[in-house]
Amino acid sequence: MTTHSHDHDHSHDAIEALDTSNSDTALVADALRLMLIEKGIFSALDIQNQLELMETRSDRNGASMIARAWLDPAYKQAMLKNGTQAALDQGFDTKGTPLVVLENTEDVHNVIVCTLCSCYPVTLLGPSPEWYKSTAYRGRVVRDPRSVLAEFGTEISNAREVRVHDSTADMRYMIMPKRPKGTEVMSEADLAAMITRNGLIGVAEL
Amino acid sequence: MSEALFNVGDRVLVRDLQAEEGVQGHVRAPVYCRGLIGKVERICGVFGQPESLAYGGDGAPKQPLYRVRFSMSDVWSDYAGEAADHIDIEVYQHWLRAA
Amino acid sequence: MSNERGYHDVGGQDFGPVPIVEGEYQLWERRVDAMMRMLSSPGVGLMKFDELRRGIETLGEDAYAAEPYYGKWARSLCKILIEKGVLTQDELDQKISNLRSERGLAE
Numbered sequence: 586m587t588t589h590s591h592d593h594d595h596s597h598d599a600i601e602a603l604d605t606s607n608s609d610t611a612l613v614a615d616a617l618r619l620m621l622i623e624k625g626i627f628s629a630l631d632i633q634n635q636l637e638l639m640e641t642r643s644d645r646n647g648a649s650m651i652a653r654a655w656l657d658p659a660y661k662q663a664m665l666k667n668g669t670q671a672a673l674d675q676g677f678d679t680k681g682t683p684l685v686v687l688e689n690t691e692d693v694h695n696v697i698v699c700t701l702c703s704c705y706p707v708t709l710l711g712p713s714p715e716w717y718k719s720t721a722y723r724g725r726v727v728r729d730p731r732s733v734l735a736e737f738g739t740e741i742s743n744a745r746e747v748r749v750h751d752s753t754a755d756m757r758y759m760i761m762p763k764r765p766k767g768t769e770v771m772s773e774a775d776l777a778a779m780i781t782r783n784g785l786i787g788v789a790e791l
Numbered sequence: 792m793s794e795a796l797f798n799v800g801d802r803v804l805v806r807d808l809q810a811e812e813g814v815q816g817h818v819r820a821p822v823y824c825r826g827l828i829g830k831v832e833r834i835c836g837v838f839g840q841p842e843s844l845a846y847g848g849d850g851a852p853k854q855p856l857y858r859v860r861f862s863m864s865d866v867w868s869d870y871a872g873e874a875a876d877h878i879d880i881e882v883y884q885h886w887l888r889a890a
Numbered sequence: 891m892s893n894e895r896g897y898h899d900v901g902g903q904d905f906g907p908v909p910i911v912e913g914e915y916q917l918w919e920r921r922v923d924a925m926m927r928m929l930s931s932p933g934v935g936l937m938k939f940d941e942l943r944r945g946i947e948t949l950g951e952d953a954y955a956a957e958p959y960y961g962k963w964a965r966s967l968c969k970i971l972i973e974k975g976v977l978t979q980d981e982l983d984q985k986i987s988n989l990r991s992e993r994g995l996a997e
Contacts, residue, residue, distance in 0.1 A: 608995070610957060611918040614964035616985040618925050620977055626936065627928040635924035683836065685858075700821050700901035702943055703959075712923075715913025718959055724903040727823065731872045736908050746875040749863075751901065753819045754856050754881035755838045817944040823901040845944035847974070867902070 639712070644782035647709035647759050650675050650686075651785070652777035655764045668759065672709060679708045679757065687750060688761045689790070694741045695760050696734065696787030698726045699752040706757040710785055717786065727751060737788040760787040792837055793884055795855040801831045803859055804890040805882055817845035820886045828890045829861040832879055840883065854883040897951045919960035926963060929971075936976060937967070945970045 622629055650671060654661035664671035668684030684706055687695040699705065700723045705713040716722050726733045730747045734740070741747050750758050762784040768776060783789035797803055807825040808814040819841045834857055839850020863876040870876070915923075929937035945966025946954070957965060972979055990997060 610961035610964055611916070612986050612989050612993075612995070613968060613982075614918050614922050614925075614960070616982060616989050617964060617968055617971075617977075618921055619989075620981060620985050621925070621929075621971075624977070626976070627925075627934060631928050632921055632924045635927050636920055638927075639920060639923065685835075700823075701819060701898055702946070712915070715911045715959070716908050719905070719909055720900045720903070721905040721908045724900040724905050725908070727878055727901045728867060728904070729871050730876070733908060737910065743873050746877065747872060748876070749878040751821065751878065751880045753821060754835075754841070754883065756835055756856075756858070756881055817940060817947060821901045822895050822899050841940050841943075844938050844940035847941065 642708050643711040644709070644785055645777070646675075646677050646711075647706070647782075647785045648777040648780040649773075650677075650709065650759075651761050651780050652773045654761060655768075655776055656773055661761075664761070677708055679706065682706070682708075682757045683755060684709070684759060685750075685756050686759050686761050687748075687787075689763045689787075691745070691763075693746045693748055694787065694790070695748050695750060696726060696730055697750045697752060697758040697760065698723055700724070700727055701753060704752040704757060706759050709759055710782060714782075734788060737783065739789055759785050762789075762791045765791060792851075792853040793855065795834060795837075796884060797831050797834075797855075797857060797887065797889070799831050799833060802828055802890040803831060803857070803882075803887045804828050805859070806886050806888055808886060814842060817841055818886075820882055821880070823866060824859075824861065824880050824882070827861055827865060829859040829865075829880075832858040832860045835881060838883070840885065854885050856881055856883050857887065859887070896947055897954050898947050913959075915960065919958070922960040922963050922967070926967065929967070936974065937970065941970050942966050 618632065621627060650664065653675065654664050660671065660674070664686050665688055668686040669679055671686065672679050672684050689695055703713055703718040705717065707713070722733065727749055730749050731741060734747070752758055762780060765779070768779070779791060781789055781791060784791045805820055805824050805827050809818065834855060836856060837853045838856050839853050844850045858879050859882050860877050860879050863872060863878055864870045864874060866878060926937060926942060928934055930939060942963065946962045949957070949962065949965050949969070953965060954962065968982060971977055972982070
């Protein structure tokens with residue numbers, strides 16, 4: 586798209602698009618699926634199995650990895666070196682999409698995006714939210730990340746670097762949020778419960 | 792497979808293969824980073840070329856893939872954030888030259 | 891400089907404030923995801939994600955703006971699979987027409 590110019594509210598556009606089920610497209614999608622089943626490309630059961638697999642992909646997977654890393658320095662270092670293997674060690678197979686885990690520190694705050702489409706570590710975070718796929722997020726987080734973070738209520742001090750990661754090729758990214766102070770006696774499960782999906786993307790600090 | 796040409800820390804320039812060589816179709820170097828100089832942050836491995844894979848090709852010759860770090864103020868002349876801010880982008884070797 | 895910029899290549903462009911909506915997918919949309927996973931699985935090997943993306947990038951700017959996320963996937967899948975000869979446009983059109991009747995929808 587060329588430079589966007591119009592005079593109505595962008596956020597209202599997005600809400601309309603979500604509420605309007607595009608029945609023409611739904612028909613096309615269903616027709617395609619049914620035809621492929623008829624042709625024996627896959628079965629209805631295959632589709633059902635994939636839907637069930639989808640249910641197992643959620644941000645609780647990523648949160649469990651981070652909580653373990655907070656408690657286990659060796660696992661943390663291994664994760665920062667090889668995210669794919671660290672995911673496998675925790676029982677999550679990213680199936681040929683390599684994972685890079687990026688550590689938030691006192692000095693650096695990381696945030697991820699895919700400007701070209703909407704690549705995302707689905708196995709560890711579940712399906713991406715609609716806003717992550719929006720042209721508004723994809724366009725501006727690489728241009729003015731601090732103001733985009735502010736829209737999510739996240740202010741990064743000017744003493745810290747903001748580092749954006751554009752998932753342009755084969756890597757997929759997940760953020761390791763900073764462990765909050767005062768959590769020294771918390772269990773791994775309680776730590777994991779504190780970690781949010783938005784923290785794993787980097788639009789929130791936790 | 793193409794041999795790896797760059798090491799961590801090397802300065803590299805992102806080429807514009809669409810302008811230079813008339814490459815058409817599915818490319819993964821966003822327009823905003825073309826012509827920019829950054830530093831190799833890590834070597835990610837070797838992967839098939841998207842220009843080929845997108846049209847049923849085998850992606851050969853596979854290319855080393857690099858994460859390249861750019862200073863935000865190099866990317867945007869009127870960058871509103873901090874001087875220390877950076878952006879890391881994955882770029883295939885055939886889109887890079889030494890700088 | 892480069893040729894005309896792809897409409898999907900939006901890094902740096904300003905589309906206003908981020909519409910912070912979580913989104914929820916209907917069954918047909920989740921089934922599109924499932925379909926692409928099956929098609930790209932090693933056992934089936936009929937689609938690559940690179941092909942899906944290329945299909946989306948060539949749907950046209952209007953379709954890109956108007957179609958919901960999985961609508962873009964569905965349109966792209968049709969385009970690429972027809973290109974590969976897995977099905978024909980005529981077959982697809984016939985199936986769509988049949989579905990409309992079955993579901994009691996207007997033509």
